Amino acid sequence: MAVEDKHISYRIYLVAFGIFVMAIAIAVKLTNIQWVEGDYYRKLAKERTVRNFVIPANKGNIYSADGSLLATSIPNYEIRFDAVTPKAESFEKNVKSLSDSLATVLGKSSSFFENELRKARANKNRYYLLARNLSYTQYFKIKGFPLFNLGAYKGGIIIKQETVREHPIGKIAERTVGYERTSNGESYDGKGIEWAFRKYLNGKDGKILKQKIAKGQWKPIRDINEVDPQDGYDVISTIDVYVQDIAHHALLKQLELYQADHGCVVVMETKTGHVKAISNLGRANDGTYYETTNYAVAESHEPGSTYKLADLMALFEDKKADTSTVYDSKGGVVVYSGKKVRDSHEGGYGKISLGRGFELSSNTVLVQAVYNAYKDDPSKFVNHLNNFGLNKPLGLSIKGEGRPYIPQPGDKHWSNISLPWMAFGYGVSITPMQTLAFYNAVANDGEMVKPQFVSEIKEWNRTIKKYEKEVLNPRICSPQTIAKLKAVLANVVKKGTASKLYSKDFSMAGKTGTAAVNYGKAGGVGKYYASSFVGYFPADEPKYSCIVVVHKPSTALNNYYGADVAGPVFKRIAQKIFTDAPSTNEIKNLDRKIPKQENNYEAYYTKYQKKQQIIPNLKGMSGMDAVALLGNLGMKVKVIGVGKVKKQSLEAGQNLVKNTTILLELS
Numbered sequence: 001m002a003v004e005d006k007h008i009s010y011r012i013y014l015v016a017f018g019i020f021v022m023a024i025a026i027a028v029k030l031t032n033i034q035w036v037e038g039d040y041y042r043k044l045a046k047e048r049t050v051r052n053f054v055i056p057a058n059k060g061n062i063y064s065a066d067g068s069l070l071a072t073s074i075p076n077y078e079i080r081f082d083a084v085t086p087k088a089e090s091f092e093k094n095v096k097s098l099s100d101s102l103a104t105v106l107g108k109s110s111s112f113f114e115n116e117l118r119k120a121r122a123n124k125n126r127y128y129l130l131a132r133n134l135s136y137t138q139y140f141k142i143k144g145f146p147l148f149n150l151g152a153y154k155g156g157i158i159i160k161q162e163t164v165r166e167h168p169i170g171k172i173a174e175r176t177v178g179y180e181r182t183s184n185g186e187s188y189d190g191k192g193i194e195w196a197f198r199k200y201l202n203g204k205d206g207k208i209l210k211q212k213i214a215k216g217q218w219k220p221i222r223d224i225n226e227v228d229p230q231d232g233y234d235v236i237s238t239i240d241v242y243v244q245d246i247a248h249h250a251l252l253k254q255l256e257l258y259q260a261d262h263g264c265v266v267v268m269e270t271k272t273g274h275v276k277a278i279s280n281l282g283r284a285n286d287g288t289y290y291e292t293t294n295y296a297v298a299e300s301h302e303p304g305s306t307y308k309l310a311d312l313m314a315l316f317e318d319k320k321a322d323t324s325t326v327y328d329s330k331g332g333v334v335v336y337s338g339k340k341v342r343d344s345h346e347g348g349y350g351k352i353s354l355g356r357g358f359e360l361s362s363n364t365v366l367v368q369a370v371y372n373a374y375k376d377d378p379s380k381f382v383n384h385l386n387n388f389g390l391n392k393p394l395g396l397s398i399k400g401e402g403r404p405y406i407p408q409p410g411d412k413h414w415s416n417i418s419l420p421w422m423a424f425g426y427g428v429s430i431t432p433m434q435t436l437a438f439y440n441a442v443a444n445d446g447e448m449v450k451p452q453f454v455s456e457i458k459e460w461n462r463t464i465k466k467y468e469k470e471v472l473n474p475r476i477c478s479p480q481t482i483a484k485l486k487a488v489l490a491n492v493v494k495k496g497t498a499s500k501l502y503s504k505d506f507s508m509a510g511k512t513g514t515a516a517v518n519y520g521k522a523g524g525v526g527k528y529y530a531s532s533f534v535g536y537f538p539a540d541e542p543k544y545s546c547i548v549v550v551h552k553p554s555t556a557l558n559n560y561y562g563a564d565v566a567g568p569v570f571k572r573i574a575q576k577i578f579t580d581a582p583s584t585n586e587i588k589n590l591d592r593k594i595p596k597q598e599n600n601y602e603a604y605y606t607k608y609q610k611k612q613q614i615i616p617n618l619k620g621m622s623g624m625d626a627v628a629l630l631g632n633l634g635m636k637v638k639v640i641g642v643g644k645v646k647k648q649s650l651e652a653g654q655n656l657v658k659n660t661t662i663l664l665e666l667s
Contacts, residue, residue, distance in 0.1 A: 050211050056163065057203030058641060060232030062177060062193055065276070065455065068241040069168045070177050071194065077139035078132040078160040083120035085156040086147060091121060094147035101145040105138055106131050127158065165194070172248050173239055174291040176278050176398065176453060191294060191400035193237060193453055200457045200464070203232035234458045238274035243267055243577065247277035250572040254550060255281055255289055258565055261528075261552035264296040265569055266436055266451075270542045272469050273440070273449035277573075295549070300402030300429045304515025305361045305562070306534050307425030309439065309485065311370050312358060314384035316481040320373035323355030323484055329364045337416040341367050341424065344514070344561075358488050359496030361512060363424045370423035378419045379409045385422075388476055390430060394437055394450055405429040425515060432532075436547040439510070439534050441476045442485050443542035448473040460627060490539045498533065498563045501571045506578045509542075510535015510570065512562035517551070528552040531565035537574040544577065546570055615662070617652035618645045623666045634658035641666035 062071040086094075099114035106113075120128040134142070139159070142148060148157040167174060178192020194201065206229030251265045262282040268275050282292030293299070315321045332348030334341050341363050343349065349362055357365030374381035385391060391406045406428050407413045421427040433451055441448035450470040457465040489509040492498050497512045513532035534547040548566040559565065613633060618626045626645050630637045638661060649663035 050209065052207045053210050055206035055208055055227075055229045057205050057229040058231040059163070059165075059203060060201040060234045062201070062235045062237055064237055064239045064241045064244075065274070066240055066242065070173070070237060070239065071165055071167055073163045074166050075136050076162050076164040077134040077136070078162075079130045079134065079139065079142055080158040080160065081117065081120060081128045081130055082126045082152075082156040082158055083117065083128055084124050084126050085153060086150070087154075090147060090150065090154065097146040098148065102130070102142070105141055169241060171291055173244055173278055175280050175294040176239070176275075176297075177237075178398075191298075191398055193235060193398060196398045197235050197454060197457070200233045201235060204230040206230075233464050234460075235454055236456045236458060238269075238272075238276060238453055238455050239278070240276040243573075244277040244279070246573055246576040247569075248279040248281075250569045250576075251279050251281060251548065251550075252289055253572075254565065254569050255283070258550065258553035258557060259283075259287075260550045260554065260565075262292065262295060263548070263550040263566075264294075264299075264432055265546070265548045265573070266296045266433060267544055267546045267573060268436060268440055268451055270440055270443045270536060270545050271449075273437075273451050274455065275451050275453050276544065294398075294400060295551075296432045296547075297396060297398065298400045298402045298431065300404060300431045300434075301517065301530065302426050302428060302515050303430050303435055303532065304425040304513040304530065305363075306435055306439075306511050306513035306532055307428060307430070308358060308361070308366050308423070309442070309489075309511060310385055310388060310390060311366050311423050312354070312485060312488065313388065313442075313477050313481060314381055315354075315369060315373060316484055317384065317477050318373070318380070321354050321369050323353060323358075323488060325354045325369070326351055327354060327357060327365045327368050329357070329362055332364060334364045334368060336367075336371065336420045339417050341420060355484075355488050355491070359491045361492075361497045367420045367423040371420045374419060381419065381422075382406060382408060388438065389448060389473055390428075390434070390438060394434055394472070396433070396451060397453055401433070402431040403429075404431065404434055425513065432534075432547050432549045435532075435534055436545055437472070438476075439536065439547070440545040441473065442482060442489070443509075443536035443545050446475045446477055446479065446482050447471060448476050460624070486539070489535060493535070493539070497561075498567050500563060501567045503571070503575070506537065506574055507539035508535060508537040508571065508574055509539040510546075512567060514560060514562045529560040531560055531562040533562050533566040533570045535570065537578070544574075546573055613656040615648075615650050615652055615654050615656050618648050618664065619652075621645050623664065626664055630662060636661040638663045639666060640664070 059073045061069060061073075064070055095114060095117055096110075099110045099112075099117065102108075102113045103110040116128070119125075131138075131142070139161075143157065143159070148155045152158065167177060174192075176192055178194030178196075205227075207227040247265045247267050251263055254260075255263050260283065262280075264280045265277070266275060267277040278294075278296055280291055280293060280295045281289040282295075283289055328351045329343060329348035332343035332345060343362050343364050345360070345362075348364060349357070349360060352360070352362070352365065354365065354369055357369075370381060385406050391404055393401045393403055395401075407418050407422070409418075418427055437448060437451055448471070450472050452467055452470065455467055456463055486509065489511060490507070492511055493502050493508050498510065501508065510533055513530075513534070515530045515532070516527060517530050518527045528551070530549060530551045531553055532547065532549045534545075536542040536545040548569040550565045550569075553560050553565045616629065616633075618629070621629075622644055623639055623641075627637050627639065633656060635656070636659060640663065643666045645664050645666060647665040650660070
């Protein structure tokens with residue numbers, strides 16, 4: 001018996017020793033966790049239970065010059081269904097009525113939705129897609145449908161919200177306004193106003209610290225944000241929706257008529273360089289046209305006869321020739337280094353003046369004038385082109401500007417035919433916007449200004465930054481040369497290649513251009529014509545400059561000349577602006593005060609001041625209207641969100657105290 005008790009004692013000691021060793025091991029581990037690895041585990045625990053969540057900043061809007069909304073952010077909703085969450089009783093009770101309700105909003109039959117919901121339930125699908133790209137109104141309706149009105153943990157509804165960028169006026173000027181990629185697959189464009197002014201539009205996201213609680217939910221740790229979001233500023237563009245609409249549809253009509261491949265039009269304010277309209281349309285496979293590429297900004301190509309204005313400017317500045325200098329068109333063909341330069345008019349124009357040769361766009365006359373003047377020193381002519389700014393980009397605010405090209409004497413691309421070919425717009429390259437800026441300088445009495453797409457950055461009614469006129473060249477040439485150039489440009493429309501465009505009702509000045517593209521390829525494969533017209537209106541006191549370029553007009557109509565293809569677009573824009581625009585009448589003595597009215601106003605104002613004002617009910621009112629109203633009442637306003645007023649921090653009906661701050665929450 002004693003031996004047995006002794007064995008029991010050994011076992012007890014052994015168990016006690018084991019427990020003691022385990023206790024030491026636990027103590028060592030706890031010490032290690034607390035002191036050696038404590039920081040790591042505390043950090044791990046915090047990462048899993050405490051997290052910084054981003055509070056997205058509201059992105060600013062893009063407005064046109066006349067106040068129309070070009071781009072804005074709106075909420076976009078996606079609804080999914082967790083088919084496992086609802087109890088069987090709730091699901092069977094509500095599935096039919098839910099299906100009926102979904103059919104009224106989503107446009108499919110009730111039986112379709114019931115089958116889909118039951119199939120998701122049977123397959124234990126916890127993330128079934130019901131609908132995406134829903135508006136706030138649609139989302140709000142669906143959230144209140146049977147079963148879904150029980151919430152996420154009883155009804156199984158899963159809501160995903162994102163903010164998407166919308167263009168309220170549609171696809172017009174879309175490439176210039178720009179757009180972004182979103183999670184629903186919208187394309188991204190980094191070359192428009194959206195991208196160029198993103199640092200102002202995007203704002204700065206905020207942060208809020210949240211702690212994980214039961215059922216995967218997160219609650220804020222503090223009642224204030226770690227970092228408050230800063231909403232983006234609004235961008236006021238130079239685009240005028242009225243002019244934009246005219247330009248867009250005038251171009252579209254002509255592209256459809258000639259079944260052209262693509263084209264562009266730009267209308268610019270002469271004095272400021274503000275781009276009032278820009279349209280870039282390309283032809284899709286189905287024959288329709290839409291904004292594909294910003295051709296006006298990006299597409300650098302041989303311009304053809306519109307480049308001849310630079311010839312005259314150089315010749316007049318150097319006094320190498322005048323408008324009255326006579327040249328022989330030599331039957332419409334001149335030859336340089338074995339290469340022929342032809343006039344479009346069979347047989348040429350005989351002996352005519354340089355001015356008349358420009359008006360009729362004679363290649364032989366302009367090439368002879370330039371070649372004879374500069375054949376011994378071509379650098380002098382090329383230096384003029386460089387000084388005119390035709391060899392470098394304009395430095396536009398939006399990305400993607402094409403690079404112009406002028407061959408320089410001595411480089412590998414210079415040859416014996418470079419000088420004569422440049423004289424009628426070949427062997428050089430330039431974008432439509434760069435050509436327009438050059439012609440606009442002539443219209444603007446020699447001052448070359450930079451084309452601009454944005455006039456100012458605003459926060460509500462406060463101007464953050466204003467973009468003033470930017471002068472690229474204060475005097476591109478002498479006033480005497482400008483006067484001569486204006487005269488011949490006006491004559492192009494009155495009695496030259498663009499005489500079909502002439503109207504006694506409104507004056508225009510400009511130059512036609514017809515360039516053969518891909519003419520140098522073997523066998524002429526891929527050769528087509530680019531038709532253009534660039535100028536300004538009115539001719540005597542220019543207010544707008546404009547360029548129209550149409551690529552690859554169909555030869556089925558047997559007409560591809562700039563005056564017939566591009567010219568009508570220019571005329572339509574000038575006509576609509578100056579004949580359809582509302583007239584204004586001056587009201588005289590508008591500021592004259594009437595004593596009786598002044599006395600009545602003073603009496604009413606005194607009575608109104610004595611009356612105690614109350615805070616109005618702002619719910620449902622647009623945010624901008626509410627801010628204006630409260631500002632007039634002498635209150636300070638802080639706004640959260642965009643849209644209409646959802647909540648106001650000071651209740652309606654209570655006495656108003658001036659300079660008090662009121663917080664408006666917008667939906």
